[in-house]
Amino acid sequence: MSKKIIKNELPENYEELKKAANRTSSWRARYDAVEELGKYNASQVIDILNSRLANDPVYKVQEEAYRILLEFGENVEVPERKKFEVIKGANKVFLRVKKSLPADHTFEQFLDKLKRMRNDVYDAYEGEKGLDWLKNEWANINTKSNNK
Template structure:
């Protein structure tokens, strides 16, 4: 009988750059860096890696990061539940944050100026929504800007 289970190629130690990966996995202003750290830690099965991936699965505001952590943990045979995309805003008070950014600009500013100012003032918010919304990010942000 042929084994149809996906093969999990996992090292049993921690990588030399474990501390860097741990820091990257917790970097709030860069979802891509967190995703890369999750992917890399997923190659090194240890209790420390499992703990970090479970934390990303349970707390990361970006669904892609949660999903990557879930996939790695599941491949290791961990008892985890698939994350559910949140129906609510991933950053509490997003309307107030965006309004504050808009009010800091001249009255006749463009959407591009608003977008750049948000990136400068609140890179954490910008980055989180960029990761969460994916290809729809610009349309979502422009819609929010128009509605403020």
């Protein structure tokens, strides 16, 4: 297995990677950008990686930024996995989406509407918790709504 070559310069597509690393609608784009930026040990790259480490709602992205920063010799702490809300107020978003749909709507209809209304929330929870978790949350919102 060959060691990854790290360059002490900015990539030619730095601006594009910078935008992708901050794209709220796609944790996969952020992850891929972080991974690609990890090949370039430059202060601007380190700033972006530190931002993803501290602020990304998806742990996989934080973890990748952490791993790369360690490789670069940066003094960073292991990111803490969020125990409750990945995005503050997301439960209210889920409830609002659920209430905006017909009573007999499907989980797929819920996901579609969530993506249209708040793709950032959908993306963060899909990346962090997965679709099974979202389906369980949707079912619980259904139960809660019927009890009110």
